[in-house]
Amino acid sequence: MAKQNLEPLNIGSVSRGALLELFEANVLKVAQNIADPATDAEATRTITLKLKFKPDADRRALKVTATAQCALASISPHESRAYIGKDDSGKVYLFDRDPRQDVLFEPPAVDQNVINFNKSTN
Secondary structure, X not given: OOOOOOOOOOOOOHHHHHHHHHHHHHXXXXXXXXXXXXXXXXXOOEEEEEEEEEEOOOOOOEEEEEEEEEEOOOEOOXXXXXXXXXXXXXXXXXXXXXXXXXXXXXXXXXXXXXXXXOOOOO
C-alpha cells in the first residue's frame, strides 16, 4: 500500500480553509465600516482569529476550532440641542428650536406663476 503525500497543517488548511474564509468575511466588514461616513475614520478596527486545539484522550488526534471576532468602530455620536417649553396647562414639550425665539423671516410664499410639471393636467 502506497503512502499518501501528506502536507502538514497550515493556515490555509485549518478547518479545510474555514479560517481563511472567516478572515475574508471579517476583513470585508472592516472595509465597510471604514467606508461608512457615520464612523470615526481614524478609529482602530481589529480582527482576532482564534484557534482552539482539543486533543483526544489518546493524544493521537485533536479537534481544531477556528473562530474570528471583529471589533469595528461604533457610529460617531451626534450632538444637538433641544429646548423645553410648556403649554398653557403646564404640559412640558421638547422642541428642536427655541419656542421663545421669534420668527425673523416668514417662509416665502408659493409663486402662482410657476408651472408644476409633476401635477397631472387631465
